[in-house]
Amino acid sequence: LSTETEMSTSDPQKLIEYQxxxxxxxxxxxxxxxxxxxxxxxxxxxxxxxxxxxxELSLSLKTIEAEMTTTYRTLREEIEKYMRE
Incomplete structure (x- = not known):
């Protein structure tokens, strides 16, 4: 939230991009x-x-690592698509 406040006072375009x-x-x-x-x-x-x-979830550490790797890859791909638009 403080990041949004800082951006809104400095650059409205950056705030829109952030949102x-x-x-x-x-x-x-x-x-x-x-x-x-x-x-x-x-x-x-x-x-x-x-x-x-x-x-906590009764899963292996390797499973958590694999799930997070997949999640980060998915996020990266979607952000890259957004950046190309």
């Missing part, structure tokens, strides 16, 4: 499987380490 990028990310996260989305949120929203997520 559009947030929308791309949110839309992409909604397309993920429930498990991938949950893992992503546990890591980014709640700050859990991969090992903690694995223990």
């Amino acid at each position: 559009e990028l947030k929308e791309v990310i949110n839309r992409t996260l909604k397309k993920l499987s429930d498990r991938r989305c949950r893992i992503f949120k546990m890591h980014h929203t709640y700050g859990l380490k991969y090992k903690e997520i694995a223990e």
Whole structure:
């Protein structure tokens, strides 16, 4: 939120781009499987380490790493599409 406030006072165009990028990310996260989305949120929203997520969900660390790798790849692809538009 503070980033949006800083941008709105300095450059309205950057604020619009930031909001559009947030929308791309949110839309992409909604397309993920429930498990991938949950893992992503546990890591980014709640700050859990991969090992903690694995223990909480009774999954292997390798599974968490693979799910996050796939999620990051999906996000990167969608952001790249947005940037080309």
